[in-house]
Amino acid sequence: MNGQGLGLSDRVAGMASNQIADIANLGRDDPAVIKLWIGEGDLAAPDFIREAAEQALRDGHTRYTYSHGLPALRRALADYHARHWRDATGAPLSLSPDRFSVTAGGVQAMMQAFQSILEPGDEVIAPVPTWPNLAEIIRITGGRFVPVPFRVSAAGRFSLSLDDIVAAITPRTRAIAINSPSNPTGWLMPRAQMAALVDIARARGLWIMSDEVYGHFTDPDPETGLPRPAPSFLEVTTPTDRLLVTNTFSKNWCMTGWRAGWIIFPDGMGQVFENLSQYNTTGVATFIQHAAIAALNQGDDGIRALVRRTMVSRDVLLAALQAVPGLRIVRPQGGFYLFFGVHGMNDSFATAVRILREAGVGLAPGSAFGPGGGNFLRLCFAIDPALATEAARRLTAFFQAPAQT
Incomplete structure (x- = not known):
């Protein structure tokens, strides 16, 4: 419910739902899910x-x-x-x-x-x-x-x-x-x-x-x-x-x-x-x-160590996903996300829900990011390299299966 009929301001009543949070809320409490949907690493504060x-x-x-x-x-x-x-x-x-x-x-x-x-x-x-x-x-x-x-x-x-x-x-x-x-x-x-x-x-x-x-x-x-x-x-x-x-x-x-x-x-x-x-x-x-x-x-030393760890995980996922037919993977110049295209995908939100349920990996739908994002999915790689390896295995299996999008 968006509050229509309650006398809210138009700019507040018209706020869009955050699709990233919508996906996260479907699996936030499931320990088996590899959670790569939100811009958050897997480490606690030092x-x-x-x-x-x-x-x-x-x-x-x-x-x-x-x-x-x-x-x-x-x-x-x-x-x-x-x-x-x-x-x-x-x-x-x-x-x-x-x-x-x-x-x-x-x-x-x-x-x-x-x-x-x-x-x-x-x-x-x-x-x-x-x-x-x-x-x-x-x-x-x-x-x-x-x-x-x-x-x-x-x-x-x-x-x-x-x-x-x-x-x-x-x-x-x-x-x-x-x-x-x-x-x-x-x-x-x-x-x-x-x-x-x-x-x-x-x-x-x-x-x-x-x-x-x-x-x-x-x-x-x-x-x-x-x-x-x-x-x-x-x-x-x-x-x-x-x-x-x-x-x-x-x-x-x-x-x-x-x-x-x-x-x-x-x-x-x-x-x-x-x-x-x-x-x-x-x-x-x-x-x-x-x-x-x-x-x-x-x-400062902790930042440098965190960045090195994050980029190792990036390279693990890049190597695996670049080998999957139908995915368009580009090495990011900065940040800690892979924003990758999926050939034939017509609903990135529905695809993200399927990946969550069938592969146990939480990704953000590209449609959450506005015009031009609909054919993409976003993956946060600020995670342990071992977890990145397992995420890559699950995603590779999903996208190599028939009718994946």
């Missing part, structure tokens, strides 16, 4: 993070604190960005802690981002297929989602044409939303293309909303073998550019259930996000913020 939360509880950090977030956490966020990203001169990225606000996860960071800039009817352009929450958050905050399809090569690789973005701009356009590395496609926006998009936005007075939650999930530098995060819009902008960057503790530190994230905003918007935090949630639980400080200050 011991040192949990111990920091426990210590904070013992120390009585259970009261209200700054709506923006603890000053020590905002300082740790600034230091974290300086360690991992570089500005246009090659120097460590220098961001003031005053440009950060702590949120109840990346979803809430995005909600606040659009609350801060959208008027009713404002348009937000975004490449599709994309994370389904994006379109619904834009709707809830009064905006209109404008999809621009990725271009897809004959080999199945996704790319974004900035000409297509420009063609979609109208007098009502307010923002361009980018998620790189992309959920679900694995597309990664090159730094030069980011800079070009910034120029487009500056010339038209538009905002860029950048969701950078998968920034560490990339291959190492081929020359040095060292970790190489994905490019960030923060590297090609100034503190006064119309840029909002959202992120989360969920992916890098296995903290999905903790609900902690952050938003980075331009100089001069601190009070705006202070107010938004106050009136949305009053702030993130204080003891969780202490755990987040530990994650940032002690977790």
Whole structure:
């Protein structure tokens, strides 16, 4: 029931069901199912993070604190960005802690981002297929989602044409939303293309909303073998550019259930996000913020180990599924998803239900990700390589059976 007849606002009554959650709810409690539907790894948060939360509880950090977030956490966020990203001169990225606000996860960071800039009817352009929450958050905050399809090569690789973005701009356009590395496609926006998009936005007075939650999930530098995060819009902008960057503790530190994230905003918007935090949630639980400080200050080695483990599982699944006739598998440039096409599939949701019931593997239907996703399924490979091997075995058997779609 969607609440029709109850006097709800149109934008709330019209919210679409999240098909990923619909699939997950069919098998969430079944221990025999290999759960690859949601963007979540199979590891608990590291011991040192949990111990920091426990210590904070013992120390009585259970009261209200700054709506923006603890000053020590905002300082740790600034230091974290300086360690991992570089500005246009090659120097460590220098961001003031005053440009950060702590949120109840990346979803809430995005909600606040659009609350801060959208008027009713404002348009937000975004490449599709994309994370389904994006379109619904834009709707809830009064905006209109404008999809621009990725271009897809004959080999199945996704790319974004900035000409297509420009063609979609109208007098009502307010923002361009980018998620790189992309959920679900694995597309990664090159730094030069980011800079070009910034120029487009500056010339038209538009905002860029950048969701950078998968920034560490990339291959190492081929020359040095060292970790190489994905490019960030923060590297090609100034503190006064119309840029909002959202992120989360969920992916890098296995903290999905903790609900902690952050938003980075331009100089001069601190009070705006202070107010938004106050009136949305009053702030993130204080003891969780202490755990987040530990994650940032002690977790870099853990991120590197997690990314290596994840990419081993990616390669296990790639090797197996690329050998299956009828599947179109493209190596993702970043993130931790395989978004693969299935020849002859006419209902990705129904196919995902069949795979769940017959193969015991939970996948997300491509139709959940909007225009262009219907012929795809999404698989999260942020799992143990042994589990990836078993998932590959089950999926191979399913897709090699007759009438699999």
